[in-house]
Amino acid sequence: MSDAPVHGLTTRGLNLWYGTFQALLDVNLEIPHGRITSMIGPSGCGKTTLLRCFNRVNERYGYVKTTGEIRILGKNIYDPDVSLIELRKSVGMVFQRPNPLPLSVYENVVFGLRIHEPGGRPGRGELDAAVEKALGEVGLWKDLKDRLQVRATTLQLEQQQKLCIARLLPLKPEVILMDEPCSALDVGGTRAIEDLMFELRGRYTILIVTHNMSQARRASDECVFMLLGRVIEHRRTEDLFLTPSDPRTAEYIEGRYG
Amino acid sequence: MAERRNGMEMVAEKAIELLIRICGISAIVFVFGIFFFVFREGAPALAKIDLGEFLTGGKWIPTSHQPRYGVGALIVGTLSVTAVAMAIAVPFGLGAAVFVSEFCGRRTRETLKIVIELLAAIPSVVWGFIGLSVMSPLLIHGFHVPVGVNLFNGAILLALMSVPIMVSIGEDALKAVPDSYREAALALGATRWQTVWRVLVPAARNGLLAAVLLGVGRAIGETMAVLMATGHSIRIPETLFDPVCTLTATIAAELGETSKGSTHYQVLFLIGVLLFSITFVVNLAADLVVKGIRKR
Numbered sequence: 246m247s248d249a250p251v252h253g254l255t256t257r258g259l260n261l262w263y264g265t266f267q268a269l270l271d272v273n274l275e276i277p278h279g280r281i282t283s284m285i286g287p288s289g290c291g292k293t294t295l296l297r298c299f300n301r302v303n304e305r306y307g308y309v310k311t312t313g314e315i316r317i318l319g320k321n322i323y324d325p326d327v328s329l330i331e332l333r334k335s336v337g338m339v340f341q342r343p344n345p346l347p348l349s350v351y352e353n354v355v356f357g358l359r360i361h362e363p364g365g366r367p368g369r370g371e372l373d374a375a376v377e378k379a380l381g382e383v384g385l386w387k388d389l390k391d392r393l394q395v396r397a398t399t400l401q402l403e404q405q406q407k408l409c410i411a412r413l414l415p416l417k418p419e420v421i422l423m424d425e426p427c428s429a430l431d432v433g434g435t436r437a438i439e440d441l442m443f444e445l446r447g448r449y450t451i452l453i454v455t456h457n458m459s460q461a462r463r464a465s466d467e468c469v470f471m472l473l474g475r476v477i478e479h480r481r482t483e484d485l486f487l488t489p490s491d492p493r494t495a496e497y498i499e500g501r502y503g
Numbered sequence: 504m505a506e507r508r509n510g511m512e513m514v515a516e517k518a519i520e521l522l523i524r525i526c527g528i529s530a531i532v533f534v535f536g537i538f539f540f541v542f543r544e545g546a547p548a549l550a551k552i553d554l555g556e557f558l559t560g561g562k563w564i565p566t567s568h569q570p571r572y573g574v575g576a577l578i579v580g581t582l583s584v585t586a587v588a589m590a591i592a593v594p595f596g597l598g599a600a601v602f603v604s605e606f607c608g609r610r611t612r613e614t615l616k617i618v619i620e621l622l623a624a625i626p627s628v629v630w631g632f633i634g635l636s637v638m639s640p641l642l643i644h645g646f647h648v649p650v651g652v653n654l655f656n657g658a659i660l661l662a663l664m665s666v667p668i669m670v671s672i673g674e675d676a677l678k679a680v681p682d683s684y685r686e687a688a689l690a691l692g693a694t695r696w697q698t699v700w701r702v703l704v705p706a707a708r709n710g711l712l713a714a715v716l717l718g719v720g721r722a723i724g725e726t727m728a729v730l731m732a733t734g735h736s737i738r739i740p741e742t743l744f745d746p747v748c749t750l751t752a753t754i755a756a757e758l759g760e761t762s763k764g765s766t767h768y769q770v771l772f773l774i775g776v777l778l779f780s781i782t783f784v785v786n787l788a789a790d791l792v793v794k795g796i797r798k799r
Contacts, residue, residue, distance in 0.1 A: 302690055307608075333692035340690075344683035347706045356688070360697045412691065 253450025634732025676710020
């Protein structure tokens, strides 16, 4: 790497407690912008918890306490002047189970634009254009252009998950967080989502939590291995899988536990 | 030995199954039974009076020498009190359901639910008493009307009585919306109110509609509170503050005064059949609307 990479996300001394249970311990990470970074580790290691810190959706539950800092493109998201609404606009999230809203395909895609339009209403033409662009980028436009008024929850799971990605794009996010986005999908659906991640790579910081080690290996540039709330190792994916530097990483990727 | 025990278990199993089946069917039996007995008492009147005049006639003079049995004004009375009550109760009830389900903390929610259940437990005669002794003077002084027991008084009481049902059914409907919808909306940067208005209400509309219609059913059938608070004066109301009389209140007030088997007595039972039909239509409409929404 010739020039120093721009960091999409950095965390420094991040600790998180659920009540009295500490789920994250002193997490320090630098996630490069424009790449795909995967997070692996056995169940309960804190990878989903960490992911949910980046858009502060963790804080829905009153018993969560966080210390340390998270910077997104240089700005600490725990600063008091940060607006949760603006933060979540620039940090999109894709969930484990596809969760399109119980509205039409069209309304799902323009949902973000509608809620973020202060005062005035976005024009019909603007919305139409945004729908075509977003669905085009996730490869759904051809299939769905005549079915925009169909209820999104009736689509196939793969289409639902693509739609969940498409609805983030009109907000022009910096970061896309994905929480095991393929675990509800079959082989074809998984491949389609992975292909889509490669399409989107470069423009967004993509961070994906996965249970599937081969997916991390196939579909990410860098890989983070977590265990019991700590980051054990963070390197280029290739290096992490070929020459893990920590014995715990080595044992995990060999399948000794997890 | 094992075989005998199996035999015993089989018998017990069958007996319990039968018992449960009877419980299930009994609801149908009761509904038809009630309808049958009410109709049997009222049916002879059909031969003595004109059905058209009964339903649309504005004159209800059952005790005169030339009695007139027109319940038009009573139907208007029932419908107007119910409509005004719903205009008050629907926004309050559904608003409270949204607050309890989405906005308040756990402790506030538990407290509120207990208080709302208490509200539901107040006997209707106590509501009527409140209408007479509290609401009536308030209305007279507040709106400068001559009579405090009127349509508006009754409607407010009915609203207060149907709010608890709407809150608890409405809250259940909102709670039943999968949490993943809330997370999806929040993660896109929606505020809580945007999440409620744009996602939860559309997702829970069947349940919310059911909440409203149960409230309507409660309001149409209520007797004692409206008897005491609406003034019980048989006429078609022209303003919000006119005294009115409802179908239910008429039955309650007059049935004890009639002799069994008289035309008056039979007509009162016919009013019972009419009430039965109105609530049946409301429930059927609710069912059809809910099914229609589901299909779409």
